[in-house]
Amino acid sequence: MSDLTETGGEAPQTNAPEISVSELANALKRTIEDRFGRVRVRGEISNYRGPHASGHAYFSLKDPNARLDAVIWKSTFARLRTRPQEGLEVVATGRITTFPGKSSYQIVIESLEPAGLGALMALLDARRKALAAEGLFDDARKRPLPFLPSVIGVVTSPTGAVIRDILHRLNDRFPRRVLLWPVRVQGESCAEEVAAGIRGFNALSAGDAAPRPDVLIVARGGGSLEDLWGFNEEIVVRAAAESAIPLISAIGHETDTTLLDFVADLRAPTPTGAAEKAVPVRVELLEHLAMRASRLDGARRRAMEQRRANLSTLARLLPAGDALLASPRQRLDRAAERLGAGVRGAGDQRRLRVARAATLLARHSPQTELARAREKARGLGARLRQGYRARAVLARQENVAARQRLAGAAQRLTRAVAGLIGQSQDRLDRLARLQDSLSHRSALARGFALVRDENGALVRSVAQAPPGTGLDIEIADGRIAARAGVATPDPPAPPRPRRRMKRPGEDDQGSLF
Template identity: 50%
Template sequence: MPGPFEEYDEDAGLVAKDAAGDNAAALSVSEISAALKRVVEDRFGFVRIRGELSGVKRAASGHLYLSLKDENARIDGVMWRGNAQRLGFQPEDGVEVIVTGKLTTYPGRSNYQVVIDRMEIAGEGALLALLAKTKARLEAEGLFDPARKRRLPFLPRVIGVVTSPTGAVIRDILHRLADRFPVHVLVWPVLVQGQGAAEQVAAAVRGFGALPSDGPTPRPDLVIVARGGGSIEDLWCFNEEVVVRAVADCPIPIISAVGHETDTTLIDFASDLRAPTPTAAAEIAVPVREDLAQQLAELALRKRRAVNRPLQLGRERLQARAERLPRPQALFSPHAQRLDQAAERLRRGLVDRTHLARGNYERVGGRLSLPLLSARLDRAQERLAGLARLHASLNPDAVLQRGYVRVTGAGGATLTSLAAAANEASLLLHFRDGELKVVPGDTPPAPSRARSAPKATPPEQGKLL
């Protein structure tokens, strides 16, 4: 508010008034924002800006939002999805780039931004800085760990090659494989430079790894990713993260053969083996067939020598020992002489024994006569008849014909007393015309104290002879 001594401006008031002759009409915010947008877009319809990327963010829609900055200023930028998909590298914070597009304003926030149509890395130095940054990040994840690397197969049956189908690289690889050891080769054609090359190479590597082992297309035992030499920009697709991750995740051993011997890309660190050139990759992949055949021949020769060597040594030792042995005639002569002497003694002994037996026979035969032999034979027959009569009289079953019974126990022994019969579980009664099995009853009564009748004395049996 003015002080007590200040004068009021007659033109000032609470309500805005148009002054006479004033042609500057009041503009709305939208009108001034639109006017600024037209001025900016007309004046800066095509610009190239160099700066460092900051706050890079890819929205779900595919649009890319970022800021460009230097040491004194900052400007926002946006790259629509169609252009963002055609980028030849992965934008990251800290990368110095040159963008091409136009300036425009964003009335909703009263600021301006650059709509980017094209983005390039600002020189080879910035490209190398991006490469080093990407390498450090992937290495920290363990994608380049030597422990992940696998041993290559000694003799792969099928080799997959990821490369351009029209370049000299595939011809060199096929020619070298044919010279060394012809194998089945599957070529997955891809772009090896420019827009979309990284995605094609990554898709090819993953495609080989996804082939089933028993499918119609044979699954490679080894994969070669190859490209000829070129600048760092030409080889850049092999530094892309999507390619490096595909190589690191591939279940099949991979040889990277990108560029010349001095060229290095990030897939060289992720692959199982790096070859200096595509031709060298073919030489590493398979051995030389002629060398293998020669080695097999040498091994076969060594095997035959190893088998024959013991036989040869044994033959030599046997020959040496045989030479030290005495002659057979010297060994057997004493024994032959003793054999002759024993044969002569045996012959004389047999002759003497024959003469002695003949003499004994003549002496005994003179005392023998037919009546004497007959008398001796009669006495022997009489003795044999007496033994037969004795056997018949002593047979316990002979009395069964007269009504007697013979009692035997379970063991077959003849029982002659009541006590012995009572101890048996069963008894067998032998009759004249058969046998009867019985079981003893109650306990037998005690034997009577009455004097038993004296046993009859059997009549004296006369002599049989």
């Protein structure tokens, strides 16, 4: 057998049955799952890149000596209270199985929790810094609480002592209507239920059966860091930051602190303290109102007394009515006396003027004046008739002489007009001959032409009439419509014969030959 091996022969035959790779992988898978089942593994999260596009999460758990592949399915990942983070030490609970495709084993995680209090504190501090960097904890975002809310919304457990303490303290201070949103305040579903309660109260409107609260209280009793962890979840912090209703955080005792306390508009040390901060004390308000009413009544009485004293002082300073009217009465009496005297004097003057006018009218009677005017008119009429007869005789004499002068003037005027007309006719004939000599018509009669373009403008050069331009050519006996063509250059002028210079002693007759 050893000789065959050394010489490269075939391996020895055995009785072990042959199995496929898949059969072996599945057998190993069943063996590991049956041997281990559910396990709790503690290790540090490594190579975590967030959920895959499918929603599943793949990473590794490691310690100083070994590494274990881990997977969290999408449905489990959505329910996890603690989400995976790179470098976080956790305790993972799940099932050990194998992945035949890679011939490796892995843990399918069903729950995840930080490994110890130190890990929780580190996770809490990292989450607080990340949310603070977003500005969710800024004081500028916090709003004042209403002085006296009509409706108070409480998000807490309906069976614990917290809701009873809140109701008892509200009844002692100032009874108000309370709406309870029941939630679990511990466990894996705590964070989702608390966030849903905050958003549910904010979703209420005026038309709903339940009124919208004026202030919210998120409350829970004391507990360990693990018990209060639901109020450190990011979903609760963001729901509180998005709340349009002012929110009071009352988680645990005074020494307990959660991330909800940082984002809330007001942090109360206990649930009872939250009820005290939500409403004022009714008895104190009544006492305050009574004190204000008493002060207001005292101020009113003092103001009335002061005004009464001022009125008395002014009444003493004001003079009597008779004293105020004495001087005006005297002025009125004097004015009445002067008015009567003035009326009587004016009547006497008017009567005197009427008497004078009557006397004057009697001396100048209308009948007498009319008789005088008639006599004067008769005399003037006689004089007028005499003058008219004398004027008629004189006019006839003057008419004869005037006719003679008029006849002579008419003859002179006729001769002057005839001479003037002759001179004007001569001048008009000279101007007509000058116009004919200067008019373009004479040039047209000599064979020239007047060229205009389509707009009626004169064409004085070839550049004004490019080829294709419509032309209107006017000659002596009419007009010719034409269109400009391509310009051709003028032919060169024939050369002039050179004149021979005359020699001395040579006469003109010889130059002819």
